[in-house]
Amino acid sequence: xxxxxxxxxxxxxxxxxxxxxxxxxxxxxxxxxxxxxxxxxxxxxxxxxxxxxxxxxxxxxxxxxxxxxxxxxxxxxxxxxxxxxxxxxxxxxxxxxxxxxxxxxxxxxxxxxxxxxxxxxxxxxxxxxxxxxxxxxxxxxxxxxxxxxxxxxxxxxxxxxxxxxxxxxxxxxxxxxxxxxxxxxxxxxxxxxxxxxxxxxxxxxxxxxxxxxxxxxxxxxxxxxxxxxxxxxxxxxxxxxxxxxx
Ligand code: FPP
Numbered sequence: 001x002x003x004x005x006x007x008x009x010x011x012x013x014x015x016x017x018x019x020x021x022x023x024x025x026x027x028x029x030x031x032x033x034x035x036x037x038x039x040x041x042x043x044x045x046x047x048x049x050x051x052x053x054x055x056x057x058x059x060x061x062x063x064x065x066x067x068x069x070x071x072x073x074x075x076x077x078x079x080x081x082x083x084x085x086x087x088x089x090x091x092x093x094x095x096x097x098x099x100x101x102x103x104x105x106x107x108x109x110x111x112x113x114x115x116x117x118x119x120x121x122x123x124x125x126x127x128x129x130x131x132x133x134x135x136x137x138x139x140x141x142x143x144x145x146x147x148x149x150x151x152x153x154x155x156x157x158x159x160x161x162x163x164x165x166x167x168x169x170x171x172x173x174x175x176x177x178x179x180x181x182x183x184x185x186x187x188x189x190x191x192x193x194x195x196x197x198x199x200x201x202x203x204x205x206x207x208x209x210x211x212x213x214x215x216x217x218x219x220x221x222x223x224x225x226x227x228x229x230x231x232x233x234x235x236x237x238x239x240x241x242x243x244x245x246x
C-alpha cells in the first residue's frame with residue numbers, strides 16, 4: 001500500500017542531485033567559471049557529510065554529463081583536472097569518514113590518468129558503509145538505457161527475456177535502490193538527462209540556491225519537503241473503505 005511520508009517522517013534512502021549554478025555563482029563575483037566549479041567541489045564535500053548525518057544511505061551527484069563535452073575545451077579540461085586534484089586532495093579524508101565512492105558513467109573517452117584515479121577511489125573506499133557516494137561522470141540517462149540494452153544482448157538474452165528487471169540489473173546504478181528524492185539547484189526545472197530510468201517515482205525538488213551556496217539549511221528544507229510528500233507509486237492516496245459485512 002502507498003505510504004505517506006508525512007506519517008512516516010521519512011528520510012530518503014537515496015538522494016540524487018544536479019549540482020547546477022557554479023558558472024553563475026562565479027560570474028556574479030566577476031570570476032572565471034572554473035572558480036565556481038572549485039567552490040562546487042568544496043560544497044560537495046560538506047554536503048556528503050550533512051546527508052550522511054541525516055541518515056541518507058546513497059547520494060548520487062551529476063558531475064559531468066555526456067553533453068558537457070560541448071562546453072569550451074578549457075572548461076572541460078578544467079573539470080577533468082578538478083577531479084584529479086579532488087582525488088589527490090580529499091580521497092583519504094573521505095575514506096576515513098566512511099564514504100564509499102563509486103563512479104558511474106562511460107569510462108571510455110576519459111584519460112587513463114582519470115580512470116586510474118577513479119579506480120583508486122573505488123578500491124580505497126570499497127569497505128566503507130557510512131554513505132554511498134556515486135559520482136556520475138560522462139554519464140547520461142539515455143546512455144545508461146542504451147548500455148543496459150547492449151549488455152542484455154551481449155549476455156545472450158532473447159527478446160522475451162528482456163523485462164524491467166533484466167534492464168534494471170544492467171543499469172549503472174544497479175547496486176542502489178532507486179532515488180527517492182531528486183534535487184536540482186540553480187533554479188532550472190529540468191532533469192537534463194540524469195537518471196531517466198531510475199527517477200521514475202522520485203520526488204522532485206528544485207532550489208534556486210546556486211550549488212556553491214548549497215548547505216545544511218537547504219538540505220534540511222529539501223528533506224522537510226520530502227517528508228511532507230505522499231508517495232503513491234501509481235496507487236491511490238487513501239484506499240477505498242471496505243464495505244461493512246464484506
Ligand atoms: C553545473 O553548473 C555544474 C557542472 C557541470 C559541474 C559540477 C561539478 C562540481 C560541482 C564540482 C566538481 C565535482 C566533481 C566530483 C568533479 P554550471 O556550470 O552549468 O553552472 P551555470 O548553470 O551557472 O552555468
